[in-house]
Amino acid sequence: MKRSSARAMFMMATLLSEAFVVLFAGVVANGLQLASSRTVWISTLVLVVLAIAATGLARKPAGVWAGWLVQAVLVGISFVIPLMWVLAAAFIAIWIASLYWGAKIDRERAERAEAEAALAAE
Template identity: 45%
Template sequence: MRSLASIVLGFESLVLALATPVMISVADIRPAVALSVCLGLAVLAIVAAGLLRNQVGYILGSVVQVGAVGLGFVVPVMFVLGLAFAAFWVAAFVLGRRIEEAKKAQQAQSG
């Protein structure tokens, strides 16, 4: 589960960083605000990916998902991207648990 979640957060950090110039040029947001919000969320995503060994990493990752969807109020396309990454985030949990259960079952059979 951790590896899937870290992949989602890694790609999301790239998208959030690339949303910065969009906020500045398209949405007419002041550069200081756009940089602090978008790059702040991107850094938070990277920090969350690094902390996925603990529960706090998953909490921070969920905060990033809420923030990414919230950017849709400023740049409407971020509703789509934020919801897509939130869906990937949920899928990482579901598929990650299934993979972990399958590994445990396989170890129980062979061990």
């Protein structure tokens, strides 16, 4: 039985969480009139759609790059909607942690499976 990649699961969780949080932040930014309604909603929806699309790529090699693209777009949107700087900083930190810890867990799982296979062969 093959286990799912921890890195892919962490990436998907981060990107989906980011999509929801950005959507709600868009509602707040619109209510506070931090930018024009049109700007807020176009920016918000582009980022939400991009994050959801990147979630679908999380199990593929392009998934990491798609996730970085989402983070870059969030930083870009922060120049238009200042509220997003807080989210950009938080989600970039979470994204980096997801990549690091997910890869570490996957490595440790592989080492454990290798050790168990060696023991079973004895």
